[in-house]
Amino acid sequence: MTSAVRPGGRVEIRGLSVVLGAGARRTEAVRDLDLTVESGELVSLLGPSGCGKSTILNAVAGYVPPARGSIVVGGERVDGPGPERGMVFQQNxxxxxxxxxxxxxxxxxxxxxxxxxxxxxxxxxxxxxxxxxxxxxxxxxxxxxxxxxxxxxxxxxxxPRVVLMDEPFSALDAQTRLAMQELLLDVWGQVRTTVLFVTHDIDEAIFLSDRIALMTGRPCSVGGEIAIPFERPRSAAIVGSSEFAAIKRQCLDALGYEGRGAATPARATPAREQQTGA
Ligand SMILES: Nc1ncnc2c1ncn2[C@@H]1O[C@H](COP(=O)(O)OP(=O)(O)OP(=O)(O)O)[C@@H](O)[C@H]1O
Ligand SMILES: [Mg+2]
Structure with missing residues (x-):
């Protein structure tokens, strides 16, 4: 069953930079990040450990302030926590x-x-x-x-109009994790909020998402985007398809390139450009 999209959940992140800690521990976790998520869209942030994914969610939740840039949810600028944004953490x-x-x-x-x-x-x-x-x-x-x-x-x-999920299933065993992914899609089909889902599990990101934002290494920003074409409702059978494997390859290439420690943070080619050959 699919219900109407809950309005007011559009997330617009513009030029976001976030600095954590101070003195010797000062870390620029996020730099110049741009991302727009439409109301009712399920978007995953996929990136390597420590790149700054949780920091982005914390900024959208209003727990940490931007050093630069802005976050607007449902037309209103985020300047602290609010009931229209709910967070699900790895540990309950x-x-x-x-x-x-x-x-x-x-x-x-x-x-x-x-x-x-x-x-x-x-x-x-x-x-x-x-x-x-x-x-x-x-x-x-x-x-x-x-x-x-x-x-x-x-x-x-x-x-909430936006649900922020920070690796919510990563502490679970593989079988339970799959069941939870299916449950999330089922629930989201009935309560169509915007979902921003952080994970470093490529299969999970592909199975769940309308779109994947591929994060660069720290300080992180969006290095590329991949639209996931599978129709909904989705079944776990898509995981074995050749189309799924091709998307996974695309993600691995983008993330693997980051992982080889390029001197400057590499940026993957945005998916749309790749598809159009631009
Ligand atoms: N309070 C803090 N002060 C200084 N640096 C911090 C602080 N909190 C986190 N960091 C650093 O900021 C970077 C981004 O952290 P963040 O937790 O956002 O990454 P992440 O992508 O969510 O990582 P993981 O995949 O391990 O959950 C990390 O390198 C981390 O060590
Ligand atoms: Mg994290």
């Missing part, structure tokens, strides 16, 4: 002393939503992520994959 942020239902409803509680309404919304979200029946369980009693489902429900309950 569930409160161990609260039940699954109360964890999911926590964001609404903070907003003063009455308990009955909160419980109803939480049950709906738990159903969406396939966890009906686990309302009264505690996080410690759930598997890693189930905990991440609760986390996704927890983030979606406040109806």
């Amino acid at each position: 942020t569930l409160l161990p002393w609260k039940t699954v239902l109360n964890n999911v409803g926590f964001g609404l509680k903070m907003r003063g939503v009455p308990e009955r309404e909160r419980r109803e919304a939480s049950r709906r979200l738990l159903q969406l992520v396939g966890l009906s029946g686990f309302e009264d369980a505690y996080p410690a009693h759930l598997s890693g994959g189930m905990q991440q489902r609760v986390e996704i429900a927890r983030v979606l309950i406040t109806e």
